[in-house]
Amino acid sequence: MKLKEINLYKVSMRMKNPFTTSFGTEQNRKFILVEVKDDQELTGWGECVTTERPLYIEEFTDSSWVMLEKFLIPLVLNREIGHPDELQKDFSPYKRNNLAKSAIEGAVWDLYAKSKGISLSEALGGAKNEIEVGVSLGIEDNIQDLLENIQQKSDEGYRRIKIKIKPGKDVEVIDQVRQRFPDLPLMVDANSAYTLEDLPTLKEMDKYNLMMIEQPLTAGDLIDHAKLQKEVETPICLDESIHSYEDARQAIELGSGKIINMKVGRVGGLTQAKKIHGLCQEANIPLWCGGMLESGVGRAHNIAITSLANFTLPGDTASSSRYWEKDIIEPEVVVDNGLLQVPTKPGIGFEVNLDEVLKHTIEHKTFH
Numbered sequence: 001m002k003l004k005e006i007n008l009y010k011v012s013m014r015m016k017n018p019f020t021t022s023f024g025t026e027q028n029r030k031f032i033l034v035e036v037k038d039d040q041e042l043t044g045w046g047e048c049v050t051t052e053r054p055l056y057i058e059e060f061t062d063s064s065w066v067m068l069e070k071f072l073i074p075l076v077l078n079r080e081i082g083h084p085d086e087l088q089k090d091f092s093p094y095k096r097n098n099l100a101k102s103a104i105e106g107a108v109w110d111l112y113a114k115s116k117g118i119s120l121s122e123a124l125g126g127a128k129n130e131i132e133v134g135v136s137l138g139i140e141d142n143i144q145d146l147l148e149n150i151q152q153k154s155d156e157g158y159r160r161i162k163i164k165i166k167p168g169k170d171v172e173v174i175d176q177v178r179q180r181f182p183d184l185p186l187m188v189d190a191n192s193a194y195t196l197e198d199l200p201t202l203k204e205m206d207k208y209n210l211m212m213i214e215q216p217l218t219a220g221d222l223i224d225h226a227k228l229q230k231e232v233e234t235p236i237c238l239d240e241s242i243h244s245y246e247d248a249r250q251a252i253e254l255g256s257g258k259i260i261n262m263k264v265g266r267v268g269g270l271t272q273a274k275k276i277h278g279l280c281q282e283a284n285i286p287l288w289c290g291g292m293l294e295s296g297v298g299r300a301h302n303i304a305i306t307s308l309a310n311f312t313l314p315g316d317t318a319s320s321s322r323y324w325e326k327d328i329i330e331p332e333v334v335v336d337n338g339l340l341q342v343p344t345k346p347g348i349g350f351e352v353n354l355d356e357v358l359k360h361t362i363e364h365k366t367f368h
């Protein structure tokens, strides 16, 4: 493969509803789409799942744009690429900036699968033709609104419900949810909002038969999570602490958690995600695929990686219509009774609607 053209689209899309976590509220999504074209007229797409402000991770949309333009695109443009796995090594001198790296690597993976006439799932070694999905629900001011959201999503068939928590909006909320839904597969995500000083609160959560507590402690921390996991029965799931294979290896060695939330962007791309998948499979650490409020492009990549065998827990890849009035891919992602079919068409298996992309584009740059 030789990339003869790369397009960056900075898009601004408004979600139907605001989404609140312990670190803030998001409704206007500003992110980047990467389109790569080879000399055979094939096109691959990737999504840079940044947010406008660096609240979840240190990257943000404008920083990733500069990273792509100044450092990553010059490394891949007009160069012969035998396999997308090669990019990891090329990008490795540049520290982190994983969301930017993943976006361009993902576009190359899509292009590679298309050039071989196989689905992205098959190119990655996927083993499932359908995947189970759950849904992630934001913090609500009013508990009744949250209970109604849960009712609706569980009626729609989602296989598990994740609710966001933060200090002051935790045990009491979980208690009310459990009273109303005693058997619901339920988990909570704190987005790093607690410290070990909150141990009594976190221990109380053991009463509620939660599937897991996601990222209770500081982003990047492995040591305190290991201490916490010894004190609580509920499995700890790591999100903001895992950015690489090395992080995953150390987390497993230290016992920092029993489950990992895989976000392809956060770990720097599909190649690294595959490697971590292999490590976790050997270590009996189940995975699930987290979401970053993606458009259809990122969603399609998430479906492909989730088709790997050790993604044994339902992920966050909900229907397009949960987020968008109209998604930028065709067909849209539609979850049916908590299940998604893994596409078998070449590449990501969805068509990107360029007119729709351009409607939301606020900056566009072409590289030759």
Ligand SMILES: O=C(O)CCC(=O)C1=CC=C[C@@H](O)[C@@H]1C(=O)O
Pocket: 021, 056, 135, 136, 189, 191, 239, 290, 291, 292, 293, 294, 316, 318
């Ligand atoms: O529906 C989704 O895409 C998942 C949303 C979600 O839970 C998250 C999106 C973006 C950043 C975080 O707040 C977060 C997460 O921690 O998993």
Ligand SMILES: [Mg+2]
Pocket: 189, 191, 214, 215, 239, 240, 261, 290
């Ligand atoms: Mg999370």
